Amino acid sequence: MDLKELYSDIILEYSQDKTYRKPLMRPTVRNRGVNPSCGDNIELELQIEDHRIKEVAILGKGCAISEASAGVMAELIQGKTVEEARTLSDLFVSMIQKKVTEEQQLKSLEAGIAFQNISNMPARVKCAVLSWHTLEEALNQEA
Amino acid sequence: MSRVVNPYRKDFPLFQAEDQKELALAYLDNAATTQKPYVTLLAEQLYYESKNANPHRGAYDLSVEATMLLEETRDMVKHFFTVPKEGEIIFTKGATESLNLLAYSYGLTHLKQGDEILLPISEHHSNLVPWQMVAKQTGCKLVYLNLNEEANISLEEVKGKLSNKTKLVTLAQVSNVTGSIYPVAEIIRLAHEKGAIVIVDGTQAVPHLQVDITELNPDFYVCSGHKLYGPMGVGILYGKMDLLNQMSPFLYGGDMIEYVEDFSATYAPVPQKFEAGTQNMGSIAGLRGALTYLEEKNRNQLFQYEEELSNYLLEQLKKVPHVQLVGNKTGNNRIGVVPFLVEDVHPHDVVTILNQDRIAIRAGHHCAQPLHRHLDVLATCRVSLSFYNTKEEIDRLCESLKGVRRWFGYGSERTI
Numbered sequence: 001m002d003l004k005e006l007y008s009d010i011i012l013e014y015s016q017d018k019t020y021r022k023p024l025m026r027p028t029v030r031n032r033g034v035n036p037s038c039g040d041n042i043e044l045e046l047q048i049e050d051h052r053i054k055e056v057a058i059l060g061k062g063c064a065i066s067e068a069s070a071g072v073m074a075e076l077i078q079g080k081t082v083e084e085a086r087t088l089s090d091l092f093v094s095m096i097q098k099k100v101t102e103e104q105q106l107k108s109l110e111a112g113i114a115f116q117n118i119s120n121m122p123a124r125v126k127c128a129v130l131s132w133h134t135l136e137e138a139l140n141q142e143a
Numbered sequence: 144m145s146r147v148v149n150p151y152r153k154d155f156p157l158f159q160a161e162d163q164k165e166l167a168l169a170y171l172d173n174a175a176t177t178q179k180p181y182v183t184l185l186a187e188q189l190y191y192e193s194k195n196a197n198p199h200r201g202a203y204d205l206s207v208e209a210t211m212l213l214e215e216t217r218d219m220v221k222h223f224f225t226v227p228k229e230g231e232i233i234f235t236k237g238a239t240e241s242l243n244l245l246a247y248s249y250g251l252t253h254l255k256q257g258d259e260i261l262l263p264i265s266e267h268h269s270n271l272v273p274w275q276m277v278a279k280q281t282g283c284k285l286v287y288l289n290l291n292e293e294a295n296i297s298l299e300e301v302k303g304k305l306s307n308k309t310k311l312v313t314l315a316q317v318s319n320v321t322g323s324i325y326p327v328a329e330i331i332r333l334a335h336e337k338g339a340i341v342i343v344d345g346t347q348a349v350p351h352l353q354v355d356i357t358e359l360n361p362d363f364y365v366c367s368g369h370k371l372y373g374p375m376g377v378g379i380l381y382g383k384m385d386l387l388n389q390m391s392p393f394l395y396g397g398d399m400i401e402y403v404e405d406f407s408a409t410y411a412p413v414p415q416k417f418e419a420g421t422q423n424m425g426s427i428a429g430l431r432g433a434l435t436y437l438e439e440k441n442r443n444q445l446f447q448y449e450e451e452l453s454n455y456l457l458e459q460l461k462k463v464p465h466v467q468l469v470g471n472k473t474g475n476n477r478i479g480v481v482p483f484l485v486e487d488v489h490p491h492d493v494v495t496i497l498n499q500d501r502i503a504i505r506a507g508h509h510c511a512q513p514l515h516r517h518l519d520v521l522a523t524c525r526v527s528l529s530f531y532n533t534k535e536e537i538d539r540l541c542e543s544l545k546g547v548r549r550w551f552g553y554g555s556e557r558t559i
Binding site: 002003006007012015016036037038039040041061062063064065121123124127 | 492498499506
């Protein structure tokens with residue numbers, strides 16, 4: 001995987017997007033995700049009502065890869081049910097682990113497909129999955 | 144491609160192979176671990192090929208030879224660090240184990256509620272988390288020394304925080320994040336005046352400074368073999384005999400006993416008391432090789448060259464637009480461990496981009512999260528040098544750094 005693929009336009013765009021970077025007024029779940037080896041530190045806030053994710057915020061600071069992945073995730077899960085969010089999360093992680101490779105099956109990840117080849121750069125895999133693992137934990141707290 | 148001749152690179156198999164390539168790896172992460180010279184690797188191999196037996200166990204020649212190698216290496220370490228007669232060297236698996244040994248066998252039994260442990264905010268987690276455990280279990284308190292503007296410890300800060308409650312002072316001789324050389328000799332003197340015991344973590348100091356334990360006079364001194372051109376899995380603990388004698392063992396088992404009854408045991412004398420189980424003889428043999436290698440070189444020449452490289456690195460980094468040095472910005476009281484930031488780019492992204500140019504540096508909090516909070520940065524990039532590095536590698540680093548911001552759509556030139 002070369003740098004152009006890693007720092008693709010889509011990943012750079014999401015890493016600098018501020019849409020989901022504002023704290024929520026009424027979060028119902030909060031969870032912190034850290035990547036102790038490199039200093040990524042994110043705070044995920046969700047407002048869940050009737051099993052549906054109404055609002056998402058991702059605060060804290062991370063590298064371009066973790067921030068882009070978090071931005072893509074926020075966009076995907078906003079408005080989805082908790083179950084749908086879990087399914088997306090499983091799919092994202094399966095894509096990273098190369099367990100699911102068919103483009104047709106990955107369609108629902110939308111911009112998230114940009115991270116498909118991150119496993120070719122093992123040092124950055126943790127960055128790409130940080131926000132998704134933080135989401136899984138948050139949803140488990142909620143349940 | 145023209146190469147700057149560095150006389151030491153041929154002693155290291157990794158560099159010998161790299162220097163054949165069109166673009167050699169610029170290994171600039173020596174504070175994490177150093178590369179190993181042939182001498183280290185051969186010593187380890189030779190041990191397993193011709194001397195492998197369990198030391199202290201058999202009465203046969205091969206075991207005696209293994210025991211001799213262990214004890215000769217201990218003597219060599221003593222000579223290398225000028226250990227006084229009233230002190231002893233104990234082999235551990237690394238500085239982390241040495242510090243844990245001290246936390247468990249000294250801290251838990253000698254500290255109590257109301258006592259204070261004084262340590263710099265910059266300590267590596269290995270010299271911080273064990274003391275948090277001791278504080279929690281005994282009720283004693285951790286008191287932090289803050290850093291001044293040069294990322295160093297002023298004696299005023301030490302004097303202000305030392306009190307009759309201070310029973311233990313523990314600190315690195317050189318910071319693994321900032322490269323600052325702390326005034327350890329003076330701090331030891333001040334602490335001893337108050338009756339406190341001093342532990343010095345020399346892990347980052349021993350590869351780059353001449354360390355004379357007799358002159359320095361710490362109560363305990365620790366370091367790792369793998370950052371001193373030795374193999375991974377061997378570390379050193381120096382302690383004063385009177386203290387080691389009053390301490391309980393850390394690990395219990397074979398080779399550390401004198402006599403075992405059904406329900407009790409008496410322990411072997413120091414150092415065996417602290418060396419339970421079979422030692423990592425291959426690594427100990429390798430460490431002996433590393434020390435032999437270093438003793439055969441003119442170490443002052445190595446240190447001088449490292450200082451020259453370090454000054455060149457600082458000079459060149461300052462010229463790179465949008466690079467900010469963190470901590471000490473001068474060459475004073477420091478070794479060639481240099482933390483920095485590239486404006487607007489996370490250190491982890493910086494390292495990924497440099498990796499593409501075959502330059503290896505470290506990003507993160509370098510096992511010192513409290514220091515990074517203190518400096519108000521989440522993470523830093525860190526370059527750390529050794530005598531096998533070259534100015535050409537530093538030039539490559541700076542050239543590569545100039546291109547980093549472009550990946551993120553920022554200008555790379557300074558805008559005033």
